[in-house]
Amino acid sequence: MPADGTMASIVARGTCPVQGNSDLYGLGIRLGLYIQMITVQLSGMLSVYFRVDDHIGQGTIIFVLSTSIVLVRLINASIGLASQTDPNGLQGAPDPPIEAVEVFPVMTLLMIQLGVCRVSRRNMTAMLIWMIELVGLTALFNYYWWRGMDLLPRSCPDDKAFFFAKVSIWGWFRSFNKASAVLAAIGAFVAVVSYCGTMIYVCVLAVYTLFRRGRFDGFPWPSEEEEEAERSQAVGTFDLLANVGAIVYVEVSLKWNGITGVHSLDSPGQFMPFFIALGQLLSVFYCAAKYFLQLRVESQDFGSENESMVECHHVHKAHSTRGHVEDVELH
Numbered sequence: 001m002p003a004d005g006t007m008a009s010i011v012a013r014g015t016c017p018v019q020g021n022s023d024l025y026g027l028g029i030r031l032g033l034y035i036q037m038i039t040v041q042l043s044g045m046l047s048v049y050f051r052v053d054d055h056i057g058q059g060t061i062i063f064v065l066s067t068s069i070v071l072v073r074l075i076n077a078s079i080g081l082a083s084q085t086d087p088n089g090l091q092g093a094p095d096p097p098i099e100a101v102e103v104f105p106v107m108t109l110l111m112i113q114l115g116v117c118r119v120s121r122r123n124m125t126a127m128l129i130w131m132i133e134l135v136g137l138t139a140l141f142n143y144y145w146w147r148g149m150d151l152l153p154r155s156c157p158d159d160k161a162f163f164f165a166k167v168s169i170w171g172w173f174r175s176f177n178k179a180s181a182v183l184a185a186i187g188a189f190v191a192v193v194s195y196c197g198t199m200i201y202v203c204v205l206a207v208y209t210l211f212r213r214g215r216f217d218g219f220p221w222p223s224e225e226e227e228e229a230e231r232s233q234a235v236g237t238f239d240l241l242a243n244v245g246a247i248v249y250v251e252v253s254l255k256w257n258g259i260t261g262v263h264s265l266d267s268p269g270q271f272m273p274f275f276i277a278l279g280q281l282l283s284v285f286y287c288a289a290k291y292f293l294q295l296r297v298e299s300q301d302f303g304s305e306n307e308s309m310v311e312c313h314h315v316h317k318a319h320s321t322r323g324h325v326e327d328v329e330l331h
Contacts, residue, residue: 074098
């Protein structure tokens with residue numbers, strides 16, 4: 001369907017640029033997201049190379065879940081407002097909660113955040129939430145590019161996105177994202193089926209072990225070493241490049257579309273996500289410093305213990321020698 005014949009063009013307004021929603025993707029919230037991306041990467045690296053517990057990556061899924069719920073509610077409210085608006089009285093219509101040009105940057109950030117979350121299969125609750133978010137965001141991604149952006153309000157005659165150049169989101173870039181959405185849906189389906197198959201296998205093996213040994217020793221999940229072996233350094237490098245690409249994609253798209261009201265820290269609501277993310281980053285550095293200090297103390301204790309053992313060995317040898325000499329009778 002051409003863009004000129006969509007509901008978005010029917011409810012289009014004459015106010016361009018768009019007044020952004022600072023409560024959803026303001027500067028403080030975006031900075032918090034970017035810092036959280038870096039924090040997740042650092043926490044994951046520490047957990048792989050230095051065996052430090054990775055709580056940040058698993059905790060991120062709760063933030064993604066809450067933001068996704070808010071985004072879905074705003075999209076639903078905007079579509080409902082657009083469908084109820086009288087085309088003859090557009091000038092007096094209230095401003096929509098969110099427009100089509102505002103959705104894809106936020107959706108990109110959420111999907112990148114979900115992709116870098118490090119959730120262990122042994123944490124079944126966190127893994128279940130992660131799977132629900134994966135299916136939900138994939139469905140939202142498909143809905144937006146195939147149908148949703150036609151129903152959402154649209155203020156400007158054209159909306160731009162960054163794809164190594166300034167491109168329109170209503171042309172070939174939309175077709176590209178439609179294809180990407182289908183591939184993402186296939187990947188999500190494979191991931192869900194694979195996880196469900198793993199769960200069935202683990203449960204059957206646990207029941208078999210219970211009846212054979214007469215006791216339950218826990219689910220036979222792979223060890224931490226086996227899980228970490230599946231994550232190569234190439235995957236971590238790809239995650240880092242994806243984070244950088246997402247940041248550039250979002251910031252350049254906001255600038256090119258002239259979205260206002262989301263580039264300052266004026267409102268108090270901007271500070272809380274920013275400082276929470278900053279605190280998470282500092283906690284990762286604290287855990288790393290604490291780990292290195294523990295290693296240093298343990299190495300010093302081990303060195304002192306070795307020196308004590310050497311000294312005790314020499315003293316014992318001297319006593320034995322003297323005792324041997326005293327026992328010899330002189331003629």
